[in-house]
Every structure is written in C-alpha cells, then in structure tokens.
Amino acid sequence: MSQADFEFEGVSCGYGDTVVVRGLSGRVGPGEVLAVLGRNGVGKSTLLKALAGFLPLGEGQVQWQGQRLDTLPAHRRCQAGMVYSPQENVVFGDLSVQANLWLHHPAGRPDSRYDALFELFPRLRERLAQTAGSLSGGERKLLAFVRTLGMQAGLCLLDEPTEGVQPENIERMAAVIRERTAAGQRFLIVEQNLSFLEQVADTVLVMDHGQMVLNGRMQDLGRETLEQYLLI
C-alpha cells in the first residue's frame, strides 16, 4: 500500500449535543479507494460532512498532504484539493445542467474537462440546456458525479454516488474511478452497492452506531462478511 497522505484520526462529531460519530480513523494514499459501509443511520454521511468541513469536529484531526484540514472552512479544504459530493441536494435544480457543471470554474464557461466524461455519459451532454431539477434522482446523482470528477481534485469524498443510477452507468462510474486511481487520485466513498465497491475499493471501514466495527482490505474481508454487517 502506498503512503497515506489523507488521514483522519479519532474523529467524533454530531449535531448539537448529540454525538453521532465516535472516534473514527481512516487513511487513503495516492491511487487508493477507501469505502465506508454500514446500515442506514449509522453516521456515514455525518462523517463525510465533518471531513468536508460542513460540520464541526467534536474531537480528532484531519490531515491532508502534511496540512491540518480540520481547522479550515469547507471552501479552503476544497481549494486544498478535497472535493465533496453530498448524498442529497446534489444539484442546483433551477439552473441548467450546463450551469451546474461550469458554475464553480473561474472562467464559468465550457472547457475540455468534461469531454471524456460526456463520452461515457452522453445523455448528460444531450441535456445541457435543460434544468437540473427536471432530471430524475439517478440522473442528478450522475450529474453530481461528473461535476465532482470534473474538478480533478486529489481527493474526492463521494456519498452514495450510485444511488438510483442505472446499472450500465454504475459500471461506467466504476471504470472512471479505476482510471482516476490509476492516475493517482484518491477516493473516500460511502456506498451500499457491494458489486460497485468490489470493482473499486481497496480498503473498507464498516460502521455501526457511529463507531468502526470492522476494517481491512476489500479482498480479504469478502462480500459475505460485509453483507452480514449491512443486513443485521
């Protein structure tokens, strides 16, 4: 395994007085994918929100390429090369698909960063002029995925990227992630889709009640073990 340059250590966080995530640690190195798994409501999205800077850390540290991230606001973490795609409210519904893709780029207009992604997901290119709010839930997730990957960041935090997405597009998403990891990009992915994770994940962190209950390499743990944790 390569040297991890993204690390979170002893992270606890929650909402108000309610602690949801307790003492979680994880690490991701260049070209690696860390998957976060667990049943509904165990705190997966809460962890990602805190790592991305949308929720304060109660305890713990987040380090990225020698820099403490947890003291920085969300936009500074993004500037430092960490992008986050949330589970819900992933697009600006009143804006066009095109505006959703180019809004955050300084020039604010199309360039070539999405070309290869449009080849894989041509329906998005066909719908550039349409409002993002008129897309289906799965199409919105795909749009958010394409926008996030288009930022070409060193580290992507993706919260259930395949939720509602058509199977053939899920396969293509996996192919994009493998291509990007081969080029050194890192991913931290919350997912329920084990077939997808089998294609992309190197290591897995399983959560229950906000805590880590299992972690290890994807291939060592195997699907049956992971399924048990999701079904309990």
Ligand SMILES: Nc1ncnc2c1ncn2[C@@H]1O[C@H](COP(=O)(O)OP(=O)(O)OP(=O)(O)O)[C@@H](O)[C@H]1O
């Ligand atoms: N904004 C909020 N304010 C208060 N409590 C919240 C908030 N968001 C989530 N929670 C609570 O935190 C706990 C963990 O929620 P979280 O969304 O992190 O779970 P999850 O593992 O992502 O679940 P799912 O698989 O359904 O997406 C739940 O008990 C939830 O009710």
Ligand SMILES: [Mg+2]
């Ligand atoms: Mg969630």
